[in-house]
Ligand SMILES: NC(=O)C1=CN([C@@H]2O[C@H](COP(=O)(O)OP(=O)(O)OC[C@H]3O[C@@H](n4cnc5c(N)ncnc54)[C@H](OP(=O)(O)O)[C@@H]3O)[C@@H](O)[C@H]2O)C=CC1
């Protein structure tokens with residue numbers, strides 16, 4: 001640790017990702033843990049953040065008192081729920097704190113609120129902070145350019161039983177990456193469910209299928225299928241540390257950027273390839 005370390009606050013500190021993020025902040029050079037937040041009413045308020053993550057005492061207690069902690073951090077990493085994210089967002093705008101948003105499941109109007117906030121603070125907003133998924137988003141552009149006009153495109157995702165939003169943010173980002181490349185609107189082509197007598201597959205549809213089971217960390221496959229052959233591009237996460245490490249890397253990167261809205265492809269330099 002040195003005086004130039006970036007001080008990170010973690011929102012949703014007691015969640016599956018929150019605990020991994022505490023670990024990642026302690027392991028990665030150039031960052032220190034400044035604060036750990038949970039929502040009002042959480043049974044974890046007052047618990048030591050280090051103990052929460054199984055790392056021993058850090059003397060940083062989980063709190064819902066953002067105002068009291070505002071001088072303790074430079075950037076807030078949020079993996080919570082959309083309504084929680086928007087509360088933290090309002091606080092960050094008011095107090096000029098950068099934000100890394102990992103939460104998924106936002107409506108279009110909520111996404112617009114994030115875009116508006118990024119006129120005042122730096123925000124990295126990504127449905128997936130793993131390097132591999134962001135590489136896949138780029139590979140999908142290539143596949144869509146070559147096969148997108150004539151093949152049947154399907155996106156399949158699988159996650160653990162506790163996940164509350166579907167399709168996953170990553171599956172939607174994959175759909176967006178393909179739709180942008182094909183110069184179409186995902187909303188006009190997406191098929192999110194099929195049941196009963198569906199009729200034949202409409203040409204140009206982008207289909208989504210969702211699996212929720214056990215402890216699957218996160219798996220995504222895009223299929224480009226024609227008669228006689230198909231291409232599948234897949235990513236499988238086996239540890240949440242891949243997301244946590246990516247989010248902390250994004251926090252470090254963001255500290256050197258001007259105000260604005262970025263995604264993980266910006267952090268990794270993939271948007272200029
Ligand atoms: N971008 C990426 O790379 C990744 C994104 N995610 C996304 O991150 C989010 C969190 O995932 P995960 O950690 O598995 O979920 P968890 O449910 O394990 O954790 C969410 C945390 O946020 C808290 N929380 C719930 N509601 C609110 C609220 N309104 N305000 C503030 N805090 C709240 C929860 O508290 P309590 O338990 O008391 O409800 C919990 O501590 C999801 O949207 C998920 O899709 C997940 C992994 C990777």
Ligand SMILES: O=C(O)C1=N[C@H](C(=O)O)C[C@H](O)C1
Pocket residue numbers: 104127128159163167168169170171217218219
């Ligand atoms: O909820 C999760 O667990 C995950 N959510 C993200 C998503 O919705 O894409 C990313 C990752 O797949 C894990």
